[in-house]
Amino acid sequence: MRVIVSDIMKTKEVNRGLKVSLCIILFLLSILIMQLGEGSFRRTRSNLTIGVFSGSYWDVQNGNTYRILDDAIEKFEKKYPNINVTYETGIIKSDYTEWLNEKIMSGSMPDVVFILGSDFSSLAEIGALKNLAALSGSDRNFTKEDYFSSAWESGKYAGKQYALPFECAPQLMFVNKTILNREKIALPDADWTWDEFYSICKKVAHSSEEGNNQYGVTGYDWTCAFNADGVDFFSNGSEKVDFTVPPITDSLNLLEKLNELNDGYQVSGADFSDGNVAFQPMPFSQYRAYKSQELRIKKYSGFEWSCLTMPAGPDGDNVSELDTLCIGMSSSTNMEKEAWNFMKLLSADPEIQREILLYSDGLPVMRNVTLSDEAQELIEGDHESSLNMEMLEQAIDHSVVTPRFRGYSGAKEQVDLAVRSILDGVSNIETEQILWNREINNYLQTIN
């Protein structure tokens, strides 16, 4: 009897053990399913996929779509013959964000993706991009010192490196030299200030009898002014900001003064291309595009023009914004090493970077490539040299990266609203600043 009882107990024990092991196995199975990427089943380990849009990042069609990428792929496949690099063609830039997000949601994000400046923070935020710190840190053939520092910074989100820069373009002040010559004003130096800027604007702004009005500047907004006067707004993401600091007061004063010169007329970019405005801030890619042989007759053809650094505010420097096209890696890639090598080839290979000078309108992010003698020739083409390379270097070195955090566009709209209402209003700027400081911070709290 005793034996039978203990046998039953033993079976119970065994059953229990079995059940517990079954639980553990099932639990591990669920983790395994979670961990399995789509690639684990479908993709072979020799096919590296790239996410890229057709056309130029700089919104200037130049017929060289995919040219640089194809060359890079050729070079890469020569070096790693067993890896096949593929990409989907025909996704235009305006559809690219949605296309990429759809890929992400269906779990088939390409291993390496080109990242539009406006998409970068949301891609990093949702965790679609891999943190590259470990890869770049362990790669001895890679050093971030090869890059322009702000180009490198533009791959950062919340202090972590999520992308490598591919090509960049600083914001520059386009100058209508014909107007300046007509008014007998000398072209300012690369370290010019707000005072010079304002006095030139004031000098050129007048209406002529033929109804051909002439204006000082268009497109110079608060971001330009804040950058120039050393206000690092939103540098801490969506944390509290101080809208009442003196440099902001100065900026608002300048904008107000510039506005007053126009007698209530809204000066537009069209006025500049018609040759009626002395200054307009524009990305350097515009300069390259319209200086080129093919496009030079299309725009800005009625006058002599060049570009300058942005003017410095009293508390700041000749700082401009840098727009960068970046490349990132999918956080779920199973070809990490291959993807990194390909990204490195695109971003840090002098030969490929040099092709940006040939086939794109941006600038290479590698310092040595952009500042080479060959680069100057390639940028200038066959016409007279009006570009000061030192100025360009200074512009890039002093550039800042557009703030990157989720909700930036909304926050920017709030400041837009504040600046517009302050400039349009009649009350004291400092009082308005205090009122809007509260408004802006209230908004920031809602997106936090």
Added chain:
Amino acid sequence: MWTAGSDVGSPDNQILKRMPDFLLRVLLVLNFLIIITMAGFMARSIIGTVHAGEATAFLEAAGRMPVEAGKIPMVVMVLYLTLMVLTTVICNNHWELLAKSVGECIIVAIISIMLGMGYTGAMFLVIADVIRYKIDWKERALYIVSVSMFYIILNSQMVLKLLNIIPVDVYWTYYSVHFQEGLTAGFSTMKLVNIFIFIFYVVIIALAQMSEADRIYSLNLKLQAANEQLEKYAKESAHNAEIQERNRLAREIHDTIGHSLTGIVTGIEASIMLMDVSPDAAKQQMKAIEEVARAGITDVRQSVRALRPDILENNDLENAVMKMIDDMRKSTGVTIIYENSVRIEGMSEDEEDTIYRIFQESITNSIRHGKASRIECYMRKEENFLHITISDNGIGCKDVKQGFGLHHMQERLNLLQGELKYSGTEGFTVDVKIPIRWGKEKWDD
């Protein structure tokens, strides 16, 4: 009390007892339905969002990448299966129950996270599983409070934010407003049904346990009655033993003294008749009577001895032996050495009697027949035997005849499968081996 199931009771109780298990099964099925439906709709939403070209809007609202559409139902299903198996595991102690509950909580938490915190009601399953155990209410309350706290934390907005989980509502935005309403209404109804069944389950468990308490009370009453009966039996049995003992004494007296006295009376009658005829024959006859009388005395002594010694009634064996030896020393002045390396506990009365008798008989023999001045007694354990040696420095006995004492010893030892050896060549030595059969002997080796 560590059982999850229950044993038999009255038919009324049977239903009450099967009910919780049945309700638990209903809860398991219902939760499965809720979870799998929700996972299905979420997966459908992801696929649909991609097809509708609304991925950007979705990701903006979500703030993070969703899990791949196909994985949600698959992982949730496997995890739920794990939970179901885990609920059938029976725990034997607190640690096991604690480990099991923690495991269940973790699984439910992962399922809830996978479902964008859209459904956390599976936590009721964990509570339901815990309170099946008949642990006392204090501990049970502790479990319920801990799991409930976990449930509340899981339901708080904090978790959504802290773990950066996409709320289930974001998935629902894919569906038309009309459908969304239906969806949320459907799920809240199912959640309510889940809670309702859970409450019903708790009530039934409480009821079942109350009826269990009733049953225990009635069993207690029965037990008390049985105890009283037993006490009565015990008294009767003592009385019976008394009568038996009286009968035995009567028989003993009849067999010994009665026998001798009869012999003596008959002999004396014969002597009276012979006295005048032949005084010599009468004298011889008287001698024979004397012998009979002496034999009678021996018999009486034997009988008295055969009764259990009083000393053993009141003392344990060790003390009894020591007291007996001490008395012997005092009354005879003989040196008696006694050494015992065995702690004797848990022996039967027979064994104790026998050992005591062996010591008593052997020492008496040594003094009376051997005229010894020094006696050594040893008791020790050898393998599975109790070994007793009693030796003296007396005159010994070249040709030992088994007298009544040794014979008696032999008989008693036979009953215990023991062994008796003796030798009278150098003094007198008695050697006894008794197999040890008593339970948990404790040895002071």
